[in-house]
Amino acid sequence: GCYADPIKAGIDADAVFDGMTEHLFFTLGKLATSASLRDLYMALSYAVRDRLMTRYLASQEAIRAKPHKTVAYFSAEFLIGPQLNNNLLNLGIQEEAEEAVKRFGIESLNDILEVEEEPGLGNGGLGRLAACYMESLASLQVPAIGYGIRYEFGIFNQIIRDGWQIEVTDKWLKGGWPWELPQPDESCFVGFGGRTENYIDDQGNYRSRWIPSEHAIGVPHDIPILGYRVNNCDRLRLWRADATESFDFYAFNIGDYYGAVEEKVASETISKVLYPNDGTDEGRRLRLKQQHFFVSCSLQDMIRSLETRNIPVEQFSENWTVQLNDTHPAIAVAELMRLLIDNHHFEWDQAWDITNRSVAYTNHTLLPEALEKWDLNLFKSLLPRHLELIYEINKRFLQQVRLRYPGNDLILRKLSIIDEEGSKAVRMAHLATIGAHNVNGVAALHSDLIKRQLMPEFADLWPEKFTNVTNGVTPRRWVALSNPELASLLDQEIGSNWITNMDLLTQLEEKENDSNFLDVFGATKLLGKRKLAGYIHRQTGILVDPSTLFDVQVKRIHQYKRQHLNALQIIAQYLRIKNGTAHSIAPRTVIFGGKAAPGYLMAKLMIRFINGIAEVVNADPDMDGKLRVVFLPDYNVKLGEQVYSATDLSEQISTAGKEASGTGNMKFAMNGALTIGTLDGANVEIRDRVGKENFFLFGKTESEIMKLRKNGYDPKQYIEKSPELSEAIRLIELGHFSNGDNELFRPLLNSLTGYDPFFVMADFDDYLLAQDRVSKAWQNHKEWNRMALLNTARSGFFSSDRSIREYCSSIWKVNPLEVEITC
């Protein structure tokens, strides 16, 4: 059924206005006359949420009525970003909302959108990919649930003080968040610690069971994920941890007030905060607790949904397909076995068959320090029953390996889930790979390196199990929402179907020599740059000229992403201008953005280094009109929406073989930025598709880096060979960018001139040459716009709709489900 009341469901401006007025009055207890911007944001959000509900409920009803295989996307992170404008776009009522808010005397809808708090429930690439995938699943009408954790505090807010990153707690929930629906009656119990015991059940079967010493409750909070202009509205089910016993009266009565709330505090801590590391496994007990918590709640929830629909649990894999977003939810392999064997009394083989058929695993990084390995004792103390099951899984697996490689003990040690070297540990990537029916990388080169470098033995054992699905990004948020000028130009030029069929963009190629069109295309970029210039001035006080080349590197700060290589190149440009040898350099504004993990000191020093350079360059009159350097604080999804549509040059300069894919690179290309980059991750596929001539390539390939590493790499050789590089280093050593303090950047210099693990020195000269090619190309604006247009025209492949279609057909074997809404 549907809800026809116009105040709740009408999609014209009047109805939206009435809906807002009603929520102001009844939900927020405010009169329009005294409503703040935030009140109006909440009122509009509730009014929009009303208009999602019919689709939201109909989508669930459709599955209840006719069982349909559903995707369960398990991720410790979902970086969903601001929700209001995305829901207005996907409902198709942006204009109506614009008109409605104007009736409250508001300048524009943008003023309302600006006050929205974004849920920072992720660190970077992995979390944002999960969000793009959830939106594409709904837009492609594929039933899906994203299962994760409702962190009370998300990724920290970043402020820059005296050039240093300062972390500030992210209180995203303060004042309430309108986009979630708590469902306490669907809570789940989760155990931790304790012991296991064997017993004989009343049919005389030998069984094992877990006696946890600690429990927590998982309360689900559902967030509707509406597809673009379809009835399908999937959901994100995020678990909040609560105490089984929230107040201990006995403790209170004897005056032990802390004791009275101790258990509550302990349980709630589980979903208190997101771990802010983007690629370094810290192996903290609470992190493993978080992983088991949301995985157990989710699997219990999935089994319960079968039972409530009277579908036998035996048919789990026909009704659910589980995607593990990296190893963070890999405990799912053992937890599903536990639930099927201990709770539903399945025999081992049947339970394993169901698990193997249902689970697939995506790897997002090759960095050794990012591969999760849990200390055996920690694992045993927290999850004793799971360890027993993992031992059994491992035993049976190694039997297979022995058959395949008789007498080869080394390979047994290499493949075992249990790492016996040094302090014993549980290798989660091995558990995921053994338990899954499919393992994929996130770009062609990365998937190849998984087979050649990370898991050669597994790939040799199960070649068909290892596949590739190159990442993608949703064009709804990353073009239509964040670049409305380009979107309306596309609508005019090729109609509006591009937004759900990005391959249509190739029609733009016909316009590559249409200079009027190229001018209009260039003009949309300039509009974005003007907006960003305004934002930069408001945030940092730095005045930048939108007519300069906007050269942008925004992503998490990490040595392998080589923000310091970019910074060194800026010093070289600075020196050329100072020495009067900067003949043909393009006037540039170099923009950085990105957070460093709080414990990652070298990354934090890289931020200080960039700000040190910015201070000197921006204060030097010789640089006026030639060079400006900006570090944009608190880079997140919202800021990203402003940056991708305002960029001429996209910096994708990681050491070849280190960036699994990258997704920012795709967002830039879609919005007509040219890429300067290495043959790493998805850069390879971007260059192949947009055309080698429309991409500024530099740097050593992955195999050249391997050779260099194997044959012994001495960065000093490269410094000596490069006058501009050695001059730049000399200037840093003099303290030129640190007010004369020549100790401040010592650790950075020592790393670069000593071991240089990411080959910054080896790629410097080639990078500088590529930047010269950029400067030269920038001189000819028409030619630049032509290349930019071809990047947009040929970026259709990088839509997350294409990625999701590949997952659906090659891994999940699921089909779309039309959701009928009969009024």
Ligand SMILES: CCc1ccc([C@H](C)CC(=O)N[C@@H]2O[C@H](CO)[C@@H](O)[C@H](O)[C@H]2O)cc1
């Ligand atoms: C255990 C700590 C930890 C936390 C996060 C991660 C993520 C896997 C890191 C991450 O975000 N990887 C990025 O995933 C993107 C989506 O596939 C890729 O585009 C990026 O190249 C990859 O770095 C690893 C380890």
